[in-house]
Amino acid sequence: MKEQAFANAFAVTIAIVYVVCAGWVVVSRSTFMGLAGSWIHGVNMKALPYTAPTAAGLVFGLITAVVASWVAGYVFAWLYKQFSKK
16 A cells, blocks of 8 residues: 555545535535534534634635645555554
8 A cells, every 4th residue: 555645545535525514514504513413422513603614714624634634644554554564
């Protein structure tokens, strides 16, 4: 497994998921919060205060999510190679 190829694929996947989620929040926050609440057991997501997303916030979130996922993907692939040698 090539670390950079895996990291690239993981980062692109996260970018796609991020764009879909951001679009979902903009279009229908209540349904998104309902789904998110079902994933986070016992937390009433709808009770949290709402701040409308800004373009700058969405872009910053996309960039940081892609960078973090690329690093995580690279580390994962590197660790996988290390463990598969044994």
